[in-house]
Amino acid sequence: MYRERTVTATPDRTRIERYEPTQIEPRWQARWDEVGLHDTDLEDTSRPKSYILTMYPYPSGDLHIGHWYIVTPTDALARFHRMHGENVFFPIGFDAYGLPAENAAIRNNINPRDWTMQNIEHERKQFRSMGAVFDWRYEVVTCEPEFYRWNQWFFLRLLENDLAYRRMSPVDWCPNDGTLAREQVEGVDRHCWRCGAPVEKRDLEQWYLRTTKYADELLNFTGLDWPEPIKVQQTNWIGRSEGAEIVFTTAADDAHAGGEELRVFTTRPDTLFGATFMVLAPEHPLVPVLTHPERRDEVERYVAASARRTEIERLSTDRDKTGVFTGSFAVNPVNDERIPIWIADYVLGGYGTGAIMAVPAHDERDFEFAHRFGLAIRRVVAAPGTEDEPLERAFVSHAAGERLINSGEYSGLPAYEAGRAIVARLAERGLAKPTVTYRLRDWLFSRQRYWGTPIPVIYCERDGIVAVPDEDLPVRLPDTVDYRGRGENPLNHDETFLRVTCPKCGQPARRETDTMDTFVDSSWYWFRYLSPHKDDAPIDRALVDRWTPVDQYTGGAEHAVMHLMYSRFWTKAMRDLGLIAEDEPFKRLFNQGQILGADGERMSKSRGNVQDPDELVQRFGADTVRLFLMFMGPWDQGGPWSPSGIGGVHRFLTRVWTLAIEPHGTEPGDPESGNLPEGEDDAAAAAALRRAGHKTLKTVTAEYGAFKFNTMVAHLIELANTLMRYRGTSAAKLPEWDETVRLLLLMLAPAAPHITEELWSRRLAAAGAEWSSIHSEAWPDIDEAAATDDVREVPIQVNGKVRDRVTVPAGISEIELEQLVLARDKVQAALGGKAPDRVIHAGGGRLVNIVIR
RNA sequence: GCCGAGGUGGCGGAAUCGGUAGACGCGCUAGCUUCAGGAGCUAGUGUCCGCAAGGGCGUAUGGGUUCAAAUCCCUUCCUCGGUACCA
Numbered sequence: 001m002y003r004e005r006t007v008t009a010t011p012d013r014t015r016i017e018r019y020e021p022t023q024i025e026p027r028w029q030a031r032w033d034e035v036g037l038h039d040t041d042l043e044d045t046s047r048p049k050s051y052i053l054t055m056y057p058y059p060s061g062d063l064h065i066g067h068w069y070i071v072t073p074t075d076a077l078a079r080f081h082r083m084h085g086e087n088v089f090f091p092i093g094f095d096a097y098g099l100p101a102e103n104a105a106i107r108n109n110i111n112p113r114d115w116t117m118q119n120i121e122h123e124r125k126q127f128r129s130m131g132a133v134f135d136w137r138y139e140v141v142t143c144e145p146e147f148y149r150w151n152q153w154f155f156l157r158l159l160e161n162d163l164a165y166r167r168m169s170p171v172d173w174c175p176n177d178g179t180l181a182r183e184q185v186e187g188v189d190r191h192c193w194r195c196g197a198p199v200e201k202r203d204l205e206q207w208y209l210r211t212t213k214y215a216d217e218l219l220n221f222t223g224l225d226w227p228e229p230i231k232v233q234q235t236n237w238i239g240r241s242e243g244a245e246i247v248f249t250t251a252a253d254d255a256h257a258g259g260e261e262l263r264v265f266t267t268r269p270d271t272l273f274g275a276t277f278m279v280l281a282p283e284h285p286l287v288p289v290l291t292h293p294e295r296r297d298e299v300e301r302y303v304a305a306s307a308r309r310t311e312i313e314r315l316s317t318d319r320d321k322t323g324v325f326t327g328s329f330a331v332n333p334v335n336d337e338r339i340p341i342w343i344a345d346y347v348l349g350g351y352g353t354g355a356i357m358a359v360p361a362h363d364e365r366d367f368e369f370a371h372r373f374g375l376a377i378r379r380v381v382a383a384p385g386t387e388d389e390p391l392e393r394a395f396v397s398h399a400a401g402e403r404l405i406n407s408g409e410y411s412g413l414p415a416y417e418a419g420r421a422i423v424a425r426l427a428e429r430g431l432a433k434p435t436v437t438y439r440l441r442d443w444l445f446s447r448q449r450y451w452g453t454p455i456p457v458i459y460c461e462r463d464g465i466v467a468v469p470d471e472d473l474p475v476r477l478p479d480t481v482d483y484r485g486r487g488e489n490p491l492n493h494d495e496t497f498l499r500v501t502c503p504k505c506g507q508p509a510r511r512e513t514d515t516m517d518t519f520v521d522s523s524w525y526w527f528r529y530l531s532p533h534k535d536d537a538p539i540d541r542a543l544v545d546r547w548t549p550v551d552q553y554t555g556g557a558e559h560a561v562m563h564l565m566y567s568r569f570w571t572k573a574m575r576d577l578g579l580i581a582e583d584e585p586f587k588r589l590f591n592q593g594q595i596l597g598a599d600g601e602r603m604s605k606s607r608g609n610v611q612d613p614d615e616l617v618q619r620f621g622a623d624t625v626r627l628f629l630m631f632m633g634p635w636d637q638g639g640p641w642s643p644s645g646i647g648g649v650h651r652f653l654t655r656v657w658t659l660a661i662e663p664h665g666t667e668p669g670d671p672e673s674g675n676l677p678e679g680e681d682d683a684a685a686a687a688a689l690r691r692a693g694h695k696t697l698k699t700v701t702a703e704y705g706a707f708k709f710n711t712m713v714a715h716l717i718e719l720a721n722t723l724m725r726y727r728g729t730s731a732a733k734l735p736e737w738d739e740t741v742r743l744l745l746l747m748l749a750p751a752a753p754h755i756t757e758e759l760w761s762r763r764l765a766a767a768g769a770e771w772s773s774i775h776s777e778a779w780p781d782i783d784e785a786a787a788t789d790d791v792r793e794v795p796i797q798v799n800g801k802v803r804d805r806v807t808v809p810a811g812i813s814e815i816e817l818e819q820l821v822l823a824r825d826k827v828q829a830a831l832g833g834k835a836p837d838r839v840i841h842a843g844g845g846r847l848v849n850i851v852i853r
Numbered sequence: 854g855c856c857g858a859g860g861u862g863g864c865g866g867a868a869u870c871g872g873u874a875g876a877c878g879c880g881c882u883a884g885c886u887u888c889a890g891g892a893g894c895u896a897g898u899g900u901c902c903g904c905a906a907g908g909g910c911g912u913a914u915g916g917g918u919u920c921a922a923a924u925c926c927c928u929u930c931c932u933c934g935g936u937a938c939c940a
Contacts, residue, residue: 710866
């Protein structure tokens with residue numbers, strides 16, 4: 001069908017058909033759709049499966065170049081796997097719930113759903129222009145009832161299994177965005193991750209998911225090929241620490257009877273004799289009880305102030321510790337000593353027991369506090385001989401060789417051993433137990449927002465919290481909403497939504513108006529891709545068993561502790577619900593870098609630093625844009641956007657075009673064009689072409705596998721340049737030329753799918769063969785023999801400096817090489833008449849270094 | 854402060870199981886070519902001295918190990934990301 005367009009061999013460049021990507025690309029995209037080239041048959045078990053996943057986008061309106069940067073190399077990878085005979089599934093969808101839709105809706109008085117769906121439609125078109133192998137039949141859109149009903153279904157299962165619960169708790173509250181997860185509060189000044197407003201505290205009844213139940217399991221990354229920094233971040237986030245809980249008792253005084261238990265968590269039970277005071281978090285429940293009447297005013301003032309401690313000045317209070325004495329005392333269980341009880345905001349209510357024993361001699365924070373308020377400091381751990389040295393700061397070490405002092409019967413014991421002994425002894429009296437504590441908190445799951453999945457519960461005056469029965473799912477989010485001004489959840493005013501009858505007693509009841517955190521959607525969406533329209537279950541067990549876990553996941557590192565941890569939690573919970581067999585969602589993870597605006601800031605419409613890919617596609621074609629994004633630099637690095645250099649990549653594709661279309665043309669601008677290189681005949685040229693082709697194939701194959709797309713493109717450019725050198729010469733008529741061009745097209749196909757398909761179709765047509773897609777071709781086999789050089793250049797160093805180079809046959813022996821090297825004039829000159837002291841043959845003959853004194 | 858990543862030409866970057874520093878591309882310079890296009894081709898391009906041949910110096914900084922260091926070890930400085938008193 002293209003034969004008549006093929007221009008016959010002629011040295012006249014003017015007749016060469018130009019490379020016109022804007023004509024070629026849409027035509028092939030339509031053709032691929034027509035023949036179903038990108039359809040994945042999930043039931044096909046004749047080939048090994050490969051599930052390749054990239055983080056689905058939030059439909060904010062426009063895909064910017066950053067989206068292309070994420071998707072393009074992943075698409076190339078999917079195609080690379082496909083060419084290796086794997087049954088590749090590479091789906092896409094939209095993370096459609098979220099605040100920007102709601103904010104846009106409030107501002108422009110339109111429905112969040114309309115806003116979202118319009119954006120999705122636009123972004124679908126943009127994705128299609130990229131030529132990615134997405135199978136759109138498996139698209140998932142999370143704001144559709146067919147998806148979110150299963151969020152509700154999962155929630156009910158979690159509720160039944162005590163993995164979801166409701167609790168009154170102080171939550172981080174943003175005046176614009178409502179409740180925030182702990183992870184959504186950023187920075188020292190505690191601002192909202194989305195709008196940047198200062199975050200306050202509020203007490204609300206909230207839904208939680210019990211992520212902490214899986215804390216230990218989440219620390220285990222066995223079998224996961226994930227970047228080390230992500231594993232480190234998750235490990236730190238979970239923050240497991242081993243220690244002991246120790247029970248102190250409050251002492252009686254003139255104002256109260258005492259005898260309350262005061263539990264503390266410590267990782268240093270060996271320092272128990274050094275506890276000279278206690279500190280409670282301001283929100284600790286015993287604070288009102290323990291506050292002595294004479295100190296009530298001061299304590300209440302402090303508690304109130306720390307509840308407000310979200311203001312900017314907290315930055316400065318970070319430096320200087322604050323606190324107040326309650327007037328009460330506690331008794332140290334190990335020595336019955338009476339020590340004062342203070343409250344201070346450096347002790348956190350939400351961690352451990354919300355109370356600590358303060359050991360200023362061996363804890364920096366306690367030391368600082370004791371110093372500030374003139375409290376006692378007693379050293380109880382020291383290396384032998386240093387017992388009497390004054391402490392200028394806390395001595396936190398407890399290395400081997402250091403022993404307890406001032407610790408009664410335990411004095412003299414090694415610190416670690418003593419700690420265990422103390423806990424064991426107290427445990428006999430029920431006053432201590434070994435304990436593990438985590439920084440990880442349960443997942444605050446509810447949001448006081450409209451645009452999310454409704455939480456499927458009902459509040460009944462008689463029956464309390466009642467789950468919506470499965471058969472009543474989905475609880476639909478009403479389409480028409482009335483915002484009445486600003487951010488407050490409009491569901492609170494929607495009578496038709498609110499009013500229900502209790503499923504248990506049939507009496508009037510009220511619906512939950514909180515919706516789910518939108519991270520719920522991304523916690524299991526890759527399961528749903530396999531059966532997006534299944535209406536009797538969230539997943540298709542057989543397909544899930546066959547296709548998951550995901551073989552390769554790609555996405556940004558900013559999701560290290562949110563999405564990537566919730567997904568692991570969800571997978572484990574699903575396993576425990578008996579829904580799936582596996583433990584982990586993503587076998588292999590790669591974090592690509594982030595493309596910033598030219599100003600080095602995050603790309604955003606409001607900053608006006610967004611690069612629109614459509615514009616570039618219009619000018620250079622999708623293939624050029626794809627290739628340029630891969631060529632820019634290492635994929636995990638990202639960086640500020642700059643289009644300078646895109647012309648070079650476009651030039652490369654134009655050369656590929658010229659090579660394939662017009663192999664016998666010559667360059668009028670180059671007097672050497674059309675002649676073989678000096679001293680080469682056809683046989684030598686043929687060998688050189690094969691060598692270049694197969695060497696490149698070997699390198700490029702490895703580079704695809706290692707995500708080194710930038711050097712992969714560089715090597716393809718190099719090969720094209722080599723071919724260019726032989727264009728118009730007698731070598732271009734040889735079968736080796738043809739084979740090398742073929743290799744170039746096949747290697748380039750995953751990265752630049754349109755131009756390669758076009759040129760491939762012309763080759764087939766020229767050969768009188770029927771069309772079949774280049775993307776259905778097998779990845780070529782490497783001819784190792786052809787890829788090997790028969791000569792090599794050896795640099796010769798004298799005392800580590802390169803003084804000469806010599807070209808030798810590949811199989812030369814060290815003795816021969818050494819003789820040859822020493823006979824060189826330049827080498828003799830560099831030796832200056834001295835005899836070599838040593839001659840080093842390095843790297844299997846890659847280099848010779850002659851050492852003289 | 855702590856955790857993580859990183860510092861290489863005018864620019865993006867290559868080379869890191871120690872072994873030719875600067876692949877490939879951009880930009881720049883010169884030449885060629887011309888259905889003057891946002892074209893194409895060839896050559897040059899780390900830096901200093903030199904007409905050249907050739908040589909000196911060079912991978913943030915200072916030291917060390919080695920025949921040999923961008924690469925390994927130690928010091929200091931800087932940039933980016935994460936985190937914020939977690940007992």
